[in-house]
Amino acid sequence: MTQAPEPERADEQTILSQLPAGTRLGRVLRGDARVYHVLIDGEVIQAAPRGRLFEELGEVRTPVAVGDRVAVSLDGDPPGVELVLPRDNYLSKVSSSHDPREQILFANVDQLINVASVGQPGFSSNRTDRILAACEWQEIPASIVLNKVDLDARGDVEGIVETYERAGYEVIQTSAEKREGLERLRAKLDGKTTVLYGASGVGKSTLINELYGMKLKIGKISRFWSQGKHTTTFSRAIPIDGDTWVVDTPGIRVFRLYGLNKGQLRHLFPDFAPYNTKCRFPNCAHDHEPDCAVVNAVEAGELATSRYLSYVEMLDELAPPPEDVATYGETGEESEG
Ligand SMILES: Nc1nc2c(ncn2[C@@H]2O[C@H](COP(=O)(O)OP(=O)(O)O)[C@@H](O)[C@H]2O)c(=O)[nH]1
Ligand SMILES: [Mg+2]
Ligand SMILES: [Zn+2]
Numbered sequence: 001m002t003q004a005p006e007p008e009r010a011d012e013q014t015i016l017s018q019l020p021a022g023t024r025l026g027r028v029l030r031g032d033a034r035v036y037h038v039l040i041d042g043e044v045i046q047a048a049p050r051g052r053l054f055e056e057l058g059e060v061r062t063p064v065a066v067g068d069r070v071a072v073s074l075d076g077d078p079p080g081v082e083l084v085l086p087r088d089n090y091l092s093k094v095s096s097s098h099d100p101r102e103q104i105l106f107a108n109v110d111q112l113i114n115v116a117s118v119g120q121p122g123f124s125s126n127r128t129d130r131i132l133a134a135c136e137w138q139e140i141p142a143s144i145v146l147n148k149v150d151l152d153a154r155g156d157v158e159g160i161v162e163t164y165e166r167a168g169y170e171v172i173q174t175s176a177e178k179r180e181g182l183e184r185l186r187a188k189l190d191g192k193t194t195v196l197y198g199a200s201g202v203g204k205s206t207l208i209n210e211l212y213g214m215k216l217k218i219g220k221i222s223r224f225w226s227q228g229k230h231t232t233t234f235s236r237a238i239p240i241d242g243d244t245w246v247v248d249t250p251g252i253r254v255f256r257l258y259g260l261n262k263g264q265l266r267h268l269f270p271d272f273a274p275y276n277t278k279c280r281f282p283n284c285a286h287d288h289e290p291d292c293a294v295v296n297a298v299e300a301g302e303l304a305t306s307r308y309l310s311y312v313e314m315l316d317e318l319a320p321p322p323e324d325v326a327t328y329g330e331t332g333e334e335s336e337g
Helices: 012-017 125-138 157-166 182-189 204-212 220-226 262-268 270-276 293-299 305-317
Strands: 023-031 036-040 043-049 069-073 080-084 090-096 099-107 111-117 142-147 171-173 193-197 236-241 244-248
Touching (some): 012 023, 012 069, 036 069, 090 125, 111 125, 125 262, 142 157, 171 182, 193 204, 204 244, 270 293, 293 305
Parallel strands (some): 043 080, 111 142, 111 193, 142 171, 193 244
Antiparallel strands (some): 023 036, 023 236, 036 043, 069 080, 090 099
């Protein structure tokens, strides 16, 4: 028997033509597993995912993610999300300490900007290093916005910029308050879908409001989250104009990477790259091994101690690599797909 060839990735028109009449394509703005807000031709439609989308979930918690391109049938009440189009990329994490399933935070983005602040709240290396590693893992271009530089009484900015530029990340310094660095940020955002990731209170909403004349609530979410009443996490996509989108994420306390083992983590720290091959053991985890080039570089002041501490903390949370994995050192590929 001859097998039908695998279909090429179908274009949107082909997909639509195979769906019932009255089905339209849109992009998911926000939602939970029960109802999603989908932007369809400038209108926000609330749609519920069809039951069969839940059948193929596997270890994934919900079938639809913010930023997904979806087909919605408008006939039903409520309208139904019939199909999720193949994702260009996505970022996921372990749902929570009680729930090991994969939680997809958003899909189909051009880049992620880790928004951090100095002063109030202070800069968190750990939070920053976790999300940067996650972006390396999913191959999402990442950079850093360091906001509230007007509050840098302790002079923290210089060291932070040095650490991350040395690791190869662009760092944009901003003050939403003093309107500094905003043009550089705008140039980075225009025409792209960008995730703004960061703790609540760092100034994400203020920056979007200042740049695009929006009226997102300022400061409110911060108190809401800091009271610790809610541990669920929802992102939302904000259409700015035709091709500029911003995905606002809530404060996620601890971002645990999903689907990664100990052997893969060292490749998610670009600043470790020159040293990874120089340890005594080729598969050195840079943890307790003798003659470790990464530890030596930290001691010599060539690598930031903060980066190394983040690495070791994340390493502790991961499972060891399966013994039969020959490509121990390769990034990402094994667990993708
Ligand atoms: N001093 C100073 N305060 C800022 C700056 N940007 C935002 N804020 C303040 O920080 C607080 C939290 O801002 P918000 O935009 O709600 O943060 P979000 O939770 O990341 O969206 C608000 O009181 C803002 O006025 C800044 O550049 N400098
Ligand atoms: Mg906000
Ligand atoms: Zn080592």
